[in-house]
Amino acid sequence: MTDVVQRAIDIGVSAAALVVTAPVMAGVAAAVAVDLGRPVLFRQQRPGLHGRPFTLIKFRSMRDVDERRGLVTDADRLTGLGRALRATSLDELPTLWNVLRGDMSLVGPRPLLMRYLDLYSPEQARRHLVRPGVTGLAQVSGRNLVDWDERLALDVWYVDHRSLALNARICLRTVLTLLRREGVSAPGEATMPLFTGSARAGAEADGDA
Template identity: 70%
Template sequence: MRRRPPYDVVKRAIDVVVGGAALVVSAPVQGVIAALVARNLGRPVLFRQQRPGLDGKLFGLVKFRTMRDVDQASGLVTDADRLTPFGTALRRTSLDELPTLWNVVKGDMSLVGPRPLLSAYLPLYTSEQARRHEVRPGVTGYAQTSGRNSLSWEERFRLDVEYVDRRSLVMDVRIAIATVRTVLRREGISAAGHVTMAPFTGTADTTGRDDR
């Protein structure tokens, strides 16, 4: 069994206290956003999806909806088609992430850590890239404050693994402060030619891939 550093115990306590307080304080704002989502995009107001968390175990991620439902008859098929100006505004300000604080309190996620990605990516990681799941995924992370969606997948995964190896209270505080700056400046919201990030299809150099 992998031994976890002592900081992980402190980190979990911080997640519960800070995440719980943020959930309570943001409740009125979340209520307003929920009403706006219902008016602009319809119901349900929450987006739910299974994502891999600690040790790759799946959990139910929850966020505010930012896209319309797929409707081929109306031409609403791709993410670019389905993302509305209202949804774009939620993403740019990261307000769509507020319900994710519930995942933090529950223990599915941490305030800081590698972002939870699609479960379909699990078999595509190299063994080194898969190390991003040695910690709980985060609401924000090292990669998000180093370029967000403007980074290549390989760069993101390198930063994720670097965070796993270097995580500490000082690093988490620095990432949290940098996150505020990134959100205010609206940096790296999307990759070139995409509304968010191009799908991950695997790393060209698959040396070290774990094919279990």
């Protein structure tokens, strides 16, 4: 029943939010077009419910990779406007369309990269038993300051304990996190370092051997 009610909430809130934020999105789109050119939207395949791929939609915040110009790392490619959009999460507004479509939920584990699927331990892979979210427990528990093992553990904890009340608390904490602009980037990173596999999973494997 929780899933049915949450889906109804997702539809109602995302539809209303798309209407209310339309002027803001138009302004952001214009700013991105001036700063980065077209297209203004970033589209990428991400794993959704049960790991099935969907196309995530966000506003662009980075220049394209260009080795000749030295635009290789996220730090090189991220523009001043992009940093501001990420700090305020305005780049995430188009993902409301993903919520309306049913690709995502308002709350859930963040959709990460497709290439990470083979790197998760069986326990970590359980994060895909629910729809990914625009915000989630890991995001309100430190955002990109939380290391990968803790972040994925928080995702799995959410899967096991999700409820409408927990979702409401996460949404409230999300507002506070955005106002404080906490955890936008990991130390020494423009955003978050790439996930290369779980240190805990490796330790468990060594122990089993």
